[in-house]
Amino acid sequence: MSSAEGQQHPLGIYYKIWILLFVLSGFSYAVDYFNVQGGMRWALVILFMFLKAGFIVAIFMHVVWERLALVLTILGPPSVLLVLIGLMTVEGKYAEEARFNYMGHDRNAVALGPSDLHGEGGEHGSGDHQGDSH
Amino acid sequence: MSEAEAVNDSPEGMTGLVDDWSADRQAYQVPWGKAMMWIFLVSDTFIFSCFLVGYLNVRLTTTAPWPPQSEIFALSFGGAPIPLILIAIMTFILITSSGTMALAVNMGYRKDKVKAFWLICITAAFGASFVGMQMFEWSKLILDEGVRPWGNPFGAPQFGSIFFMVTGFHGLHVTGGVIYLLWVAFRVKRGYYDNKGFEIIEIAGLYWHFVDLVWVFIFAFFYLL
Numbered sequence: 001m002s003s004a005e006g007q008q009h010p011l012g013i014y015y016k017i018w019i020l021l022f023v024l025s026g027f028s029y030a031v032d033y034f035n036v037q038g039g040m041r042w043a044l045v046i047l048f049m050f051l052k053a054g055f056i057v058a059i060f061m062h063v064v065w066e067r068l069a070l071v072l073t074i075l076g077p078p079s080v081l082l083v084l085i086g087l088m089t090v091e092g093k094y095a096e097e098a099r100f101n102y103m104g105h106d107r108n109a110v111a112l113g114p115s116d117l118h119g120e121g122g123e124h125g126s127g128d129h130q131g132d133s134h
Numbered sequence: 135m136s137e138a139e140a141v142n143d144s145p146e147g148m149t150g151l152v153d154d155w156s157a158d159r160q161a162y163q164v165p166w167g168k169a170m171m172w173i174f175l176v177s178d179t180f181i182f183s184c185f186l187v188g189y190l191n192v193r194l195t196t197t198a199p200w201p202p203q204s205e206i207f208a209l210s211f212g213g214a215p216i217p218l219i220l221i222a223i224m225t226f227i228l229i230t231s232s233g234t235m236a237l238a239v240n241m242g243y244r245k246d247k248v249k250a251f252w253l254i255c256i257t258a259a260f261g262a263s264f265v266g267m268q269m270f271e272w273s274k275l276i277l278d279e280g281v282r283p284w285g286n287p288f289g290a291p292q293f294g295s296i297f298f299m300v301t302g303f304h305g306l307h308v309t310g311g312v313i314y315l316l317w318v319a320f321r322v323k324r325g326y327y328d329n330k331g332f333e334i335i336e337i338a339g340l341y342w343h344f345v346d347l348v349w350v351f352i353f354a355f356f357y358l359l
Contacts, residue, residue: 006165006333008243018233025229025353029222032204032358042359049354053347060236060343062336068147069154070162074172081183088187092194099197111199111289114206114279 007062017059024052165333168340175344178307182348185303186355189296201288203357206279207271221357224267225349231260232346235315239339242332247322250335254319257342261312268305272298297356304352307345314338 028048031041058064063071099105144153144163154161162169193200208215238253275281283298285291318338321327327334 006243006331007336008240011237011240014233014236014240018229018236021229021232022226025222025225028353028358029218029225032218035204045354045358049350052350056232056343056347056350060232060346061340067154067163068151070164070169070172072151073162074176077176078179078183081180081187084183084187085190088191089194092191095195096197099195105197107197109197109199109289111202113202113288114208117287 007065009062009065013059017055020055021052024048024055028052165331165337167337168333171337171340175340178344182300182303182351185296185300186351189300189355192292192296196290196292198290198292200290201286201293206275206281206288207357218357220267220271221353224264224271225353227260227264227267228346228349231257231264232343234260235339235342239336242322242335245332247325247328250332251319251323254315254322254335254338258312258315258319261308261315261342261345265305265308265312268301268308272301300352300356304345304348307348311342311345314341 025048028045031044031048036044063074066074100107144150154163204217205215207221208217209219210216234253235257238250238257241250241253280287281294281297283295286294315338318334322332322335
């Protein structure tokens with residue numbers, strides 16, 4: 001399909017993908033808005049993320065219409081990053097466990113939100129809260 | 135351009151791949167500027183991926199609790215705070231700008247210079263408003279919430295350093311993209327590409343879609359998860 005005329009396609013496909021990207025972003029936001037938590041949150045957010053990324057690369061960046069020589073140049077090298085992600089996950093989990101088990105870090109420490117800090121005691125209340133968690 | 139015409143009848147798929155990569159003159163049957171832009175974007179992918187993998191590692195190894203992003207980035211318009219509303223607006227703005235850019239590329243190939251010019255300008259305006267909102271978000275985070283690259287009142291101090299680095303680097307890309315787009319737009323308007331062809335709009339579009347693509351990942355990993 002790539003020719004001297006460049007990547008020229010009917011406008012309809014851009015509108016369809018455009019709307020689809022809006023819908024998928026809306027779904028991502030809905031995951032947070034309806035406060036889905038745990039494994040379901042991860043699965044949904046990552047699913048919508050990859051769908052959005054895929055449509056942007058495939059249609060808006062015209063990769064589906066490119067020749068295989070260019071497609072492999074674009075998608076091949078970054079796929080090696082999966083190995084890096086895998087290695088860093090294993091290493092990171094090991095380091096975290098070591099810190100919990102041998103360095104006395106608190107496994108049950110809880111984060112504070114803006115409402116905890118600005119709520120009753122104002123800014124100065126934060127010192128006491130943090131003192132508890134350590 | 136004449137090279138590109140010559141390969142119109144060359145095979146697609148694996149046979150085409152072997153043909154292209156063993157060609158004696160040119161491996162990529164696209165304008166050279168587009169091939170160079172793609173190679174730049176692949177290298178930029180590695181930079182952003184290194185940041186994101188670094189974030190993954192920091193997030194895993196940090197034993198202090200991670201600050202609750204959904205609450206921190208909430209914004210209230212008079213009533214109860216709506217979680218992540220500013221970030222959602224920024225996401226929609228960037229997607230809208232990606233759509234207008236895709237239309238600009240199409241208009242360029244139709245040789246409709248006026249429409250292409252205005253669509254690129256609209257894209258740049260959306261990009262500029264994105265950067266403006268990011269500045270608002272940063273100033274709220276720094277001045278109101280007291281988040282610093284070395285610490286914050288909510289939890290793990292690493293949050294500030296990785297957040298400001300990655301969103302800052304992305305914001306820099308958007309800013310650069312706005313300047314690049316405006317430069318291309320005015321050259322289109324002045325007729326600089328009338329004889330050279332309008333691939334330049336597609337090349338600039340590739341960069342702009344890439345910036346949107348990076349934001350898709352930042353939105354998921356820094357705000358939602």
